[in-house]
Amino acid sequence: MVIESKKLxxxxxxxxxxxxxxETEQLDVGPLDNSSLLALIANCEKHxxxxxxxxxxxxxxxxxxxVEIPEDWVAVVTxxxxxxxxxxxxxxxxxxxIKYGAVLKDKTEIVDVETVxxGAVLKDxxxxxDGEIVKHGVVLKDKTExxxxxxxKHRGGVLVTSRLGEKFWGKKCVVTAGSWVSKLVxxxxxxxxxxxxxxxxxxxxxxxxxxxYELDFTIGAGFPSFASYDHPYIYGTPALEFPxxxxxxxxGGQECDPxxxxxxAAAPINKGTSMLMRYLKEWIKSTFxxxxxxxxxxxxxxxxxxxxxPDGDFVIDFLGGDFNEDVVVAGGFSGHGFKMAPVVGxxxxxxxxxxxxxxxxxxxxxxHFKLNRFEGNPRGNVKxxxxxxxxxxxx
Ligand SMILES: Cc1cc2nc3c(=O)[nH]c(=O)nc-3n(C[C@H](O)[C@H](O)[C@H](O)COP(=O)(O)OP(=O)(O)OC[C@H]3O[C@@H](n4cnc5c(N)ncnc54)[C@H](O)[C@@H]3O)c2cc1C
Numbered sequence: 352m353v354i355e356s357k358k359l360x361x362x363x364x365x366x367x368x369x370x371x372x373x374e375t376e377q378l379d380v381g382p383l384d385n386s387s388l389l390a391l392i393a394n395c396e397k398h399x400x401x402x403x404x405x406x407x408x409x410x411x412x413x414x415x416x417x418v419e420i421p422e423d424w425v426a427v428v429t430x431x432x433x434x435x436x437x438x439x440x441x442x443x444x445x446x447x448x449i450k451y452g453a454v455l456k457d458k459t460e461i462v463d464v465e466t467v468x469x470g471a472v473l474k475d476x477x478x479x480x481d482g483e484i485v486k487h488g489v490v491l492k493d494k495t496e497x498x499x500x501x502x503x504k505h506r507g508g509v510l511v512t513s514r515l516g517e518k519f520w521g522k523k524c525v526v527t528a529g530s531w532v533s534k535l536v537x538x539x540x541x542x543x544x545x546x547x548x549x550x551x552x553x554x555x556x557x558x559x560x561x562x563x564y565e566l567d568f569t570i571g572a573g574f575p576s577f578a579s580y581d582h583p584y585i586y587g588t589p590a591l592e593f594p595x596x597x598x599x600x601x602x603g604g605q606e607c608d609p610x611x612x613x614x615x616a617a618a619p620i621n622k623g624t625s626m627l628m629r630y631l632k633e634w635i636k637s638t639f640x641x642x643x644x645x646x647x648x649x650x651x652x653x654x655x656x657x658x659x660x661p662d663g664d665f666v667i668d669f670l671g672g673d674f675n676e677d678v679v680v681a682g683g684f685s686g687h688g689f690k691m692a693p694v695v696g697x698x699x700x701x702x703x704x705x706x707x708x709x710x711x712x713x714x715x716x717x718x719h720f721k722l723n724r725f726e727g728n729p730r731g732n733v734k735x736x737x738x739x740x741x742x743x744x745x746x
Pocket of ligand 1: 684
């Protein structure tokens with residue numbers, strides 16, 4: 352999927368002329384016996400992905416002395432790293448969607464999703480004209496055919512309602528509500544469906560590169576995106592988003608309700624004295640030495656939300672139940688879904704348009720992401736490398 356996603360990122364960029372994806376090498380480091388790192392190496396071998404395994408001396412040479420690892424650690428270097436500019440990337444896909452006829456409705460919170468042929472009740476003042484909603488006699492789009500609510504019932508499809516009462520009808524509906532997806536699905540199914548997707552509040556940290564070393568941490572100088580497979584799992588990217596700042600953060604956080612989150616105030620990583628922050632500082636000091644100002648802590652931090660599944664794998668499936676195949680759901684991207692956005696989008700379109708037949712085509716990918724993996728098995732997919740997906744707040 353990563354390889355397919357990379358191709359689709361490049362296609363989208365070239366169609367619109369944006370540059371949102373900056374390629375780097377990926378450097379993964381960890382103890383020799385770390386099961387996640389061993390699984391990564393096995394995966395590279397299985398899929399013939401170019402990779403190098405380096406000891407601490409080779410790492411030092413390879414990254415011109417910028418990166419140090421402990422004596423009993425190894426590093427795996429692949430060509431599959433990179434940094435995405437997320438805001439620009441979302442704008443790119445929105446522009447492409449509009450180009451192909453989509454209508455974007457910003458600031459429109461959806462509060463209800465119902466399948467029309469399963470008892471949806473249309474309000475008196477609402478008529479449906481060729482599938483488009485007409486409210487209070489105002490025709491929202493030129494249409495030729497007028498049908499009554501009864502006819503629409505037989506046509507099936509999905510009716511979606513916004514907090515302001517707007518209604519939208521479609522043959523199919525795709526729900527991708529991020530950290531709100533469990534709450535939304537629970538509400539629209541009247542409490543019958545509970546997705547195992549837990550919102551987690553996390554904090555991103557940006558650290559100042561010391562004077563004179565700024566170029567060493569740029570993509571141009573060959574500095575990689577990186578991850579440290581110890582506990583806690585640490586990851587980061589070269590200086591790109593903000594001048595002379597490097598992102599180094601812990602994968603983890605606090606379980607939360609996305610509507611009452613504390614915006615980072617209660618997150619352990621935000622408290623300068625916390626164990627996680629101390630660990631992060633120590634890690635930066637031992638890995639990048641005095642090239643990064645680690646002592647004073649991050650110069651900038653941002654609060655954001657992960658939506659975690661118990662196994663760290665995505666949910667991409669038909670919602671099922673009363674919604675059957677008419678509603679497709681995707682969520683629980685567990686902190687590693689953004690890079691997959693184009694390929695996940697392609698799968699969702701196929702599922703919505705093609706139903707079960709399309710699911711069969713994507714079976715190899717979807718078998719990891721189906722909701723039924725949690726039936727009688729709350730932990731989901733079995734892993735040979737549990738340590739990477741553990742949430743670090745459980746330290
Ligand atoms: C700190 C951090 C670091 C990350 N790093 C990486 C990384 O290095 N690589 C990577 O691949 N991924 C990374 N991710 C993960 C990535 O950002 C997510 O996997 C991805 O954004 C999830 O996409 P999504 O569409 O499920 O949710 P979101 O991107 O959250 O989008 C959901 C959207 O739905 C909207 N919404 C919610 N409820 C409703 C409603 N009722 N009606 C209408 N709209 C609604 C929300 O406002 C939001 O706009 C990271 C995430 C975080 C927080």
